[in-house]
Amino acid sequence: MSHPPGRPNDxxxxxxxxxxxxxxxxxxxxxxxxxxxxxxxxxLLHVVIIVxxxxxxxxxxxxxxxxGLFVKMFLGVTVLMGFLIILGxxxxxxxxxxxxxxxxxxxxxxLTTNLGIGFFPALLVSGLVAxxxxxxxxxxxxxxxxxxxxLVTFAFAEIVRILMARLKPLTGGSVGFRNIPRPEIFGYRxxxxxxxxxxxxxxxxxxxxxxxxxxHSPYGRIAxxxxxxxxxxxxxxxxxxxxxxxxxxxxxxxxGIAGAAFAGYxxxxxxxxxxxxxxxxxxxxxxxxxxxxIPGALLAVVFFTFSHNQLMKWHPWDLILDGFIILLFxxxxxxxxxxxxxxxxxRWALRRGAGTKEQx
Amino acid sequence: xxxxxxxxxxxxxxxxxxxVDGVSFDVQEGTISGLIGPNGSGKxxxxxxxxxxxxxxAGAITFGGEPIIGRAPHEIARRGIVRTFQNVAxxxxxxxxxxxxxxxxxxxxxxxxxxxDTRRARRxxxxxxxxxxxxxxxxxxxxxxRNVPIGLRHTAxxxxxxxxxxxxxxxxxxxxGLNSAESSALVRTVRRIRDSKVTVxxxxxxxxxxxxxxxxxxVLDAGRKIADGxxxxxxxxxxxxxxxxxxxxx
Numbered sequence: 001m002s003h004p005p006g007r008p009n010d011x012x013x014x015x016x017x018x019x020x021x022x023x024x025x026x027x028x029x030x031x032x033x034x035x036x037x038x039x040x041x042x043x044l045l046h047v048v049i050i051v052x053x054x055x056x057x058x059x060x061x062x063x064x065x066x067x068g069l070f071v072k073m074f075l076g077v078t079v080l081m082g083f084l085i086i087l088g089x090x091x092x093x094x095x096x097x098x099x100x101x102x103x104x105x106x107x108x109x110x111l112t113t114n115l116g117i118g119f120f121p122a123l124l125v126s127g128l129v130a131x132x133x134x135x136x137x138x139x140x141x142x143x144x145x146x147x148x149x150x151l152v153t154f155a156f157a158e159i160v161r162i163l164m165a166r167l168k169p170l171t172g173g174s175v176g177f178r179n180i181p182r183p184e185i186f187g188y189r190x191x192x193x194x195x196x197x198x199x200x201x202x203x204x205x206x207x208x209x210x211x212x213x214x215x216h217s218p219y220g221r222i223a224x225x226x227x228x229x230x231x232x233x234x235x236x237x238x239x240x241x242x243x244x245x246x247x248x249x250x251x252x253x254x255x256g257i258a259g260a261a262f263a264g265y266x267x268x269x270x271x272x273x274x275x276x277x278x279x280x281x282x283x284x285x286x287x288x289x290x291x292x293x294i295p296g297a298l299l300a301v302v303f304f305t306f307s308h309n310q311l312m313k314w315h316p317w318d319l320i321l322d323g324f325i326i327l328l329f330x331x332x333x334x335x336x337x338x339x340x341x342x343x344x345x346x347r348w349a350l351r352r353g354a355g356t357k358e359q360x
Numbered sequence: 361x362x363x364x365x366x367x368x369x370x371x372x373x374x375x376x377x378x379x380v381d382g383v384s385f386d387v388q389e390g391t392i393s394g395l396i397g398p399n400g401s402g403k404x405x406x407x408x409x410x411x412x413x414x415x416x417x418a419g420a421i422t423f424g425g426e427p428i429i430g431r432a433p434h435e436i437a438r439r440g441i442v443r444t445f446q447n448v449a450x451x452x453x454x455x456x457x458x459x460x461x462x463x464x465x466x467x468x469x470x471x472x473x474x475x476x477d478t479r480r481a482r483r484x485x486x487x488x489x490x491x492x493x494x495x496x497x498x499x500x501x502x503x504x505x506r507n508v509p510i511g512l513r514h515t516a517x518x519x520x521x522x523x524x525x526x527x528x529x530x531x532x533x534x535x536x537g538l539n540s541a542e543s544s545a546l547v548r549t550v551r552r553i554r555d556s557k558v559t560v561x562x563x564x565x566x567x568x569x570x571x572x573x574x575x576x577x578x579v580l581d582a583g584r585k586i587a588d589g590x591x592x593x594x595x596x597x598x599x600x601x602x603x604x605x606x607x608x609x610x
Binding site for chain 1: 471474
């Protein structure tokens with residue numbers, strides 16, 4: 001990296017700035033200590049949750065239904081993390097997330113059933129192809145913003161749905177694609193819910209880690225800035241067009257992988273599973289989760305997976321109750337679960353800050 | 361010696377309105393230059409031209425000897441021209457520190473490495489804190505931008521622009537709405553920026569400040585340049601007195 005003469009590079013600017021004022025230094029140390037203890041608590045929380053999730057299939061091995069519910073939840077997490085990157089972070093109002101997820105499912109179904117490729121290589125290929133397709137949508141999409149992008153991606157989702165029903169040799173038409181082989185690893189063929197439980201837990205963890213790293217890297221800050229105001233980002237040297245496409249690519253890879261795993265789980269897919277209604281469900285989860293909050297989105301998936309399951313008993317009233325719950329959420333928590341988490345954290349930090357001041 | 365920035369006969373038209381109508385001026389390296397004029401005289405439009413937010417109908421702009429007209433805003437920023445906005449454009453729901461860190465990704469080589477190397481983020485944060493301290497905003501680092509006092513918001517934006525390591529910094533009315541203490545603090549900051557070898561071009565209505573800090577001033581009126589020179593020359597120019605100082609007060 002070459003700097004033109006006179007252009008300050010790292011460290012040389014601003015001069016004298018390194019001499020931190022005396023009062024600022026202890027404050028900074030205190031802030032560092034606080035964030036370090038916060039880091040410890042966070043790591044502990046992660047370990048506890050993961051251990052608990054690993055114990056679930058051991059403790060409830062016989063309860064296939066419960067494990068199936070967890071599988072549904074992990075699947076939701078994987079798709080929603082991708083949606084979070086596209087819509088939540090970079091505010092690209094896409095309605096195509098489930099269509100891309102469906103594309104992943106059909107690609108994997110074709111690869112494993114017709115070409116005899118193994119499940120895991122097919123998972124990888126489906127993810128990448130879905131990512132590329134997502135990136136391609138983002139190219140015209142990056143010229144449109146807000147409601148216009150929603151329209152473009154809505155049209156895309158409809159086209160995909162119609163193609164699924166019409167391209168019979170590849171999709172089985174509207175009756176669906178049957179007899180997709182179950183995943184196999186080192187000669188062991190998946191059978192019970194517990195097997196799938198671990199597969200989908202691994203996928204959800206992968207999606208979570210990708211999203212977490214994305215969010216806290218320059219990519220995430222840039223995506224959020226583009227969402228806030230693309231002119232700001234461009235004025236600071238960000239190639240807004242490219243970063244929008246990249247966010248779309250990453251989010252679509254996660255959707256594609258989720259779709260491929262779904263095909264291997266149900267062994268039967270049809271266009272019905274990939275309609276717009278499903279995208280709206282994910283959209284609802286994002287909004288209730290706080291739009292750009294990772295923990296908020298996770299809690300929203302957990303909540304809606306289990307609430308849908310409870311409400312199902314009262315069908316068809318469940319749909320009305322579902323709408324009522326969303327209304328309630330939006331009234332009580334307009335900034336979603338993520339907003340609540342931020343507020344609680346801030347209050348906690350303030351109380352701690354006040355405590356240290358008194359000690360001094 | 362050729363100037364760092366050369367603007368030659370540029371035009372911006374909106375339908376029949378000639379917002380910028382054949383403006384030419386130079387900005388010399390290492391100076392603080394001013395661009396002044398009554399409301400609607402084309403100052404911000406000129407900024408938008410230089411930074412690529414508007415495309416010019418005709419004319420030429422060169423930066424460090426290289427033509428930059430027709431380039432996208434991010435390409436111009438990467439060449440070293442970074443701006444602030446007239447209507448302060450911070451990310452309201454992010455902290456001041458997060459806002460400044462956004463500036464550090466201008467010209468970042470192999471950004472994908474950041475996904476694996478977390479030490480890079482720590483170094484970024486250190487440097488962003490240094491810049492905040494340089495601008496006198498260290499205490500506000502953890503505040504959300506929406507909670508930053510109005511008088512300091514433009515300074516926060518300036519800190520973000522500095523994070524992008526500019527060679528030329530364009531400031532659009534940074535003194536608007538500042539009280540006198542904030543105003544003189546910003547004067548000191550801008551001078552220190554100039555002393556650290558960053559050239560500054562500023563649009564401003566506050567005549568007292570402009571006359572105090574600028575090495576050279578270009579005066580626009582109705583999209584045309586009417587005067588150009590040192591503060592003393594500009595102040596004495598009859599065309600300036602007639603069209604600007606004469607009507608807008610002293």
